[in-house]
Structures are given as C-alpha cells and as structure tokens.
Amino acid sequence: MPHWMKGPQEKPKLLLVDDQRINILTLHELFREECDIFMAMSGEQALEACQKVLPDLILLDVHMEGMDGHEVCRRLKKDPKTRDIPIIFVTAQGAEEDEVLGLELGAVDFIAKPINPVIVKARVNTHLTLKYQSDMLRSIALLDGLTGVANRRRFDEELARIWRQSLREKTELSAFMIDIDYFKRYNDHYGHMRGDTCLRSVAGALEAAVNRPYDLLARYGGEEFVCLLPNTHLRGAVVVAERMQACVQALQLEHSASEIGQRVTVSIGVSTMIANAIDGPQVLLEAADRQLYQAKQAGRACIRSGS
Ligand SMILES: [Mg+2]
Structure with missing residues (x-):
C-alpha cells in the first residue's frame, strides 16, 4: 500500500479542545483506547495542533478565553489544508444559538455539556467512520487500478504542488520518465494477461527503489511510469534511477522477444531543475522525456540524464 494511504491499522487522530482541564480529562478517558489523542486548551493551541497533526476529528469547545471555538472553526475552514477536518462543537446545555452558528460555520455536529458518554461515543464513532470512508474513497480515486501505485490524476496534483514548493524555496526538483523496453513485443508474445502481471511486478520493483x-x-500511462523527487539534485536522482534498474533486473522476468538479454528491462530519462515563474511544471517532464528518448536511442536498458 502506498505510503500516502492511511492503513486501517492506524488509529484515528482525535483532537480535544477545551479550556477546562476536567472536560479534556473526561473525554480523554472515553477515547484513549481507540484513538490517538491530542489536546489543546486554547484556540491558538488548537490551530497549532491542527497544522502539526492534521486530526481526523476535532471536539471543539465553543466558549474559551481569548479565541473561541467559532473563531477556531472559521480559521480552519479558510485553510485548504485543514478545511476538511470534521468538527463537533461542544456547547453549553440549551445554547441553541451556539448550535445554529456552529452548524452555519460548517461543523458536522454538536454535543451538549455536561457530557453524556454514550452520546459522545456514538457521535464521535459516526463521524470517524464517515471521515475514514471519505479518505478511502479519495485514496482509491487517486490509485492506478492495475498496479496500485499513484495514478495520473494524483501525479498531476502532486507535480503542481511540488513545482510551487520548488519555486518558493528555490530547491532542485528531479523527475524521471521510465519506460519498459519492448513492452509491445511482450504483450504480443505473452498476451495481455501476462502483460498486466509484468506491469504490476515492474511497478512493485520501481516502488521498492524509492525510499x-x-x-x-x-503510472503515467501504458507501460510508462513517472517519478518525482522533490529537493533532489541530479546526482542523487541518478542514484535512485540506478537502484530502480537494479530492482527491475533482480526480478529476472523472462522476455524472449526482447533484444536485451531476454529479460524485462527499463529505460529511464532523468531531469532536474529549479522551478521558475515563467514555465509550468510540464517543462520538467518534457526534459525527462527527451532524456528517455536519448536512453532509447542509446540502446535501451540505460539511464540518460540532464536538464
Ligand atoms: Mg469552555
């Protein structure tokens, strides 16, 4: 499973925010078994904790000294990074206007004090389940169905994000275009079922080389894969590309229609640049693609690199 998908073995992260220690302790006692719990005693602390741990759910006290719960919610909803974290407001008994405002601000639910353990548990479990399901759906939508690595859509999102990061921080960004050699011949010779198995094996080997x-x-499409390495100079990227070739070679996949040792091999084009404000991220891929072309011209099963 790719590292960016959350495994079901991982506990959900619950952030408890309340300016009264006793309330936090009560909630902590209720959820410490099934959740990883984080705590904050002010609005400022809550915002900081959200940036740091990106909780799966927040139980947020409305009335706090200084920044209150409503303001915390407003700020979380403004930030793309935190806007999808579900929030349950904890309000005083009978404070209907607090509840209305909370729901208007985008809270998913509210709980009245004093805390009733059965109700709180049920509500929290419901919203954690919903959060888990929506995370799963999003993850699946960004996976390549055949090989299990990220798909093109996820790649495009990530490329845009990393390009902006490189532009901001003036750091080098490396990209590979990776192509399985003579793959059409492989499919013609062994059939598409074996072709699919080959794609899966190669994807696994490539992923093993990325640490x-x-x-x-x-997966970029067909038998082509692409790899992004933020904050990586050309020499470092070439080391990873060499490791990829070694991992594919170690599979020892038979390919009797290949002209290279009758084994499945890959060609890799590597390119490195620092993002600039004039070009889009596409120039990085185009450069890697030119290097891939050079690798093919040079006889395949090799790496070519440059900017
Ligand atoms: Mg309070």
Whole structure:
C-alpha cells in the first residue's frame, strides 16, 4: 500500500479542545483506547495542533478565553489544508444559538455539556467512520487500478504542488520518465494477461527503489511510469534511477522477444531543475522525456540524464 494511504491499522487522530482541564480529562478517558489523542486548551493551541497533526476529528469547545471555538472553526475552514477536518462543537446545555452558528460555520455536529458518554461515543464513532470512508474513497480515486501505485490524476496534483514548493524555496526538483523496453513485443508474445502481471511486478520493483516518503512514483500511462523527487539534485536522482534498474533486473522476468538479454528491462530519462515563474511544471517532464528518448536511442536498458 502506498505510503500516502492511511492503513486501517492506524488509529484515528482525535483532537480535544477545551479550556477546562476536567472536560479534556473526561473525554480523554472515553477515547484513549481507540484513538490517538491530542489536546489543546486554547484556540491558538488548537490551530497549532491542527497544522502539526492534521486530526481526523476535532471536539471543539465553543466558549474559551481569548479565541473561541467559532473563531477556531472559521480559521480552519479558510485553510485548504485543514478545511476538511470534521468538527463537533461542544456547547453549553440549551445554547441553541451556539448550535445554529456552529452548524452555519460548517461543523458536522454538536454535543451538549455536561457530557453524556454514550452520546459522545456514538457521535464521535459516526463521524470517524464517515471521515475514514471519505479518505478511502479519495485514496482509491487517486490509485492506478492495475498496479496500485499513484495514478495520473494524483501525479498531476502532486507535480503542481511540488513545482510551487520548488519555486518558493528555490530547491532542485528531479523527475524521471521510465519506460519498459519492448513492452509491445511482450504483450504480443505473452498476451495481455501476462502483460498486466509484468506491469504490476515492474511497478512493485520501481516502488521498492524509492525510499523517502515524499517521493512519488506514478503510472503515467501504458507501460510508462513517472517519478518525482522533490529537493533532489541530479546526482542523487541518478542514484535512485540506478537502484530502480537494479530492482527491475533482480526480478529476472523472462522476455524472449526482447533484444536485451531476454529479460524485462527499463529505460529511464532523468531531469532536474529549479522551478521558475515563467514555465509550468510540464517543462520538467518534457526534459525527462527527451532524456528517455536519448536512453532509447542509446540502446535501451540505460539511464540518460540532464536538464
Ligand atoms: Mg469552555
């Protein structure tokens, strides 16, 4: 499973926000078994915790000294990073206007104090389940169905994001275009079922060669894969490309229609640049594609690199 998908074995992250210690302790006691719990005792702390841990659900006290719960909610909803975190407001008994305002601000639910453990548990579980399901759907929508690596849509999103990051931080960004050699011949010779199996195996080998959690391997289309390495200079990128070739080679997949040792091999084009404000991220891919073309021209099963 790709690193950016959350595994079901991971506990949901619950953020408890209340300016009264006793309330936090009560809630903590209720959820400490099934959740990873984070706590904040002010609006400011809550915002900070959200940036740091990106909780799956927030139980947010409305009335707090300084920044109140409503203001915290407003700010979270303004930030694309935190706007999808579901919020349950914890309000005083009978404070209907607080509830109305909370729902208008985008809260998913509210709970009245004093806390009734059965009600709180039921509400929290419902919203954690909904959150998990929507995360899963989003993850699946961004996966390549055949190989299980990221798909083109996810890649395009990530490329745009990393390009902006490189532009902001003036850091080098590397990209690979990776192509399975003589893959059409493979399909013609072994059939499409074996072709699919081959794609899956190669994807697995390529992914095994990528170590850092923020590097991204994706299926670009057909037998072509693409890889993004933020904050990586050309030499570093070539090392990863060499590791990819070694991992594919280690599979020892038979390919009797290939002219290269009758084994499945890949050609890789590597390019590195610092993002600029004039070009779009497409120039990085075009450069990697030119290098891939050079690798094919040079006899395949090799790496070519340049900017
Ligand atoms: Mg309070």
